[in-house]
Amino acid sequence: MVNVTAVFDIGKTNKKFFLFDKDYKEVHKEYTSFEEIEDEDGYPTENLPALQEWLKSVFENILKASEFNVQAINFSTYGASFVHLDENGEVLTPLYNYTKPIDQSVIDSFIEKYGPKEDFLSTTGCFDLSLLNSGLQLYWIKHTKPEVFKKIKYSLHLPQYLSYIFTGIPLSEYTSIGCHTALWDYTKKDYHQWVYKEGLNNILPTIVSTETSINMNYNGKRIKIGVGIHDSSAALLPYVRSVKKKFVLVSTGTWSITLNPFTDHPIIADTDTKDSINYMRINGKPVKATRLFLGNEYKVQVNKLHKRFGVSEDYHRHVKFDYNTYLEIVKDFKHMFKWESITDVDMPSETKITYNKFEDAYHQLMMELVLLQIKSIKDVIGNDEIKRLYVDGGFSDNDLFVKLLSHHFRNMKLRTTDSSLGSALGAAISISDKKLNSKFLKKNYSLKKHVPFIIS
Known part of the structure; x- marks a missing residue:
């Protein structure tokens, strides 16, 4: 047995x-x-x-x-x-x-x-x-x-x-x-x-x-x-137990929750942002967090792009990051998407897409969504000295999301993990006396390192 x-x-x-x-x-x-x-x-x-x-x-x-x-x-x-x-x-x-x-x-x-x-x-x-x-x-x-x-x-x-x-x-x-x-x-x-x-x-x-x-x-x-344990705190636990240095975890899905379990300043005093929240670690220590309705907005906008360009529903899954497309867009960058489930000061009053190809519009969409994610991450880091960034959940295998994030946080070590078991594993670990070592994420979570692309 x-x-x-x-x-x-x-x-x-x-x-x-x-x-x-x-x-x-x-x-x-x-x-x-x-x-x-x-x-x-x-x-x-x-x-x-x-x-x-x-x-x-x-x-x-x-x-x-x-x-x-x-x-x-x-x-x-x-x-x-x-x-x-x-x-x-x-x-x-x-x-x-x-x-x-x-x-x-x-x-x-x-x-x-x-x-x-x-x-x-x-x-x-x-x-x-x-x-x-x-x-x-x-x-x-x-x-x-x-x-x-x-x-x-x-x-x-x-x-x-x-x-x-x-x-x-x-x-x-x-x-x-x-x-x-x-x-x-x-x-x-x-x-x-x-x-x-x-x-x-x-x-x-x-x-x-x-x-x-x-x-x-x-x-x-x-x-x-x-x-028992709350699922977001459970998903954080394997990282806290196996990573010895300070880090921020971006847990992506319908909501993208960015968690900083190492802050000494958990409360965000900016009352304009209802997307700043606190969680607690298993020992009662606060976790500063920000939330972003990223996966939901992605789904809404990608469906519109599919219809606009007449491509299949899973077409977006096969688009890889293209450096030349990125350079073209960034050269004269302007915001094109009006969000439906996110409010942002930079968004236009209506969506205006000027591209003829799905791939170009998709790159534009991901660049704009990643800008929102960057703000969310920066808000949660604040003035803390943190050099490690982990990304798990649905966007961890989105090539554009990972490459763009890695580019914007060039001074940080970016790692993605792949575990659909996150919160379940955390629940198992929370009642175990077993120590986790630094190889745990590699063995159990398919940990991958990412290097920023080179700017020519």
Whole structure:
């Protein structure tokens, strides 16, 4: 039998289950997805009963499997989501979707009591007040659903709820609390005073380190059960554990999140940017972050270019960086794209493309998108001395993105990594005592070095 660590990695769309061996190699994978259900207002939300049923059945089947010996299990999930339990441990409400709009009067009353927004940003690292800040969800329930609120014994962040399903022990941990919840005062390293004034501390369970695990007898078997971890913090962990020098990680996808885990100045005091946020490392240390809706904008604009030039939907995947095309564009550079999901001071009032070839327009698009990414990276580095830049996720294999970034950050060492397992691996590593060495990223993440192109 192979000794393994099991991880449930729960995204909003895909629900995945992995088994890793002692060297963190994936030896088994299952995944599923569920149709969303609706909350009491008809807003789409996670099918929590189906998720719970799937977790239990998958895990019980693995425990019966003769080829694997499960020694530990942990959970990685998206953030900004609470599960509310009554005194019998029963779920009280739907898992409210963090995109659900709430009445502006609730936000106004919150700001009136605990604002202004500037103070909030400087202490909590949250600018955009909405259900994306899960603390606001507790405030919203308390003031609009008081009968429900009175019944809440514990409010658990989603990763900790999954752990609770298996342990029955309610806990909180740093990465979920630190995920733009508006609950945490980074200057005090404690819950914000508004949390105490509203009495929310009474329903938030004891805080433990993310590395905490509980040794339990589960169905007659001794298993180490982790307390769960927020997925962005989980994805950062393998880098923090294996890279000894300071670095910034650009985690790309629908959102491009740039993370600086080495800053002494986590709060960004510029209240004009709601794309500056804080995360927390597993030990409670702050991580300064910026977010950019890069993958979403890329998808929108590339689809328009496909239609405009009459090329196939995957044509963009085969375009490689061309130095001469770059030189032509940069010689008389001007912005051509009006973004649909990003606001930028340099963008024109409408898109004006002057090229006859898809490749030229695509180079222009990538050059403009990379300028946005550069700003995001510079904002997160600030005055910190950082010489290493890691890029993972969808854009790590985009030739133009990597070459242009490498060119703009010539004074930094740029590396790309390829791991679709990022957050799942981080969850496995967080409850392991095993030390990672500097070869870990090379062996497990297909680490690649990139050299800037030569300017003639």
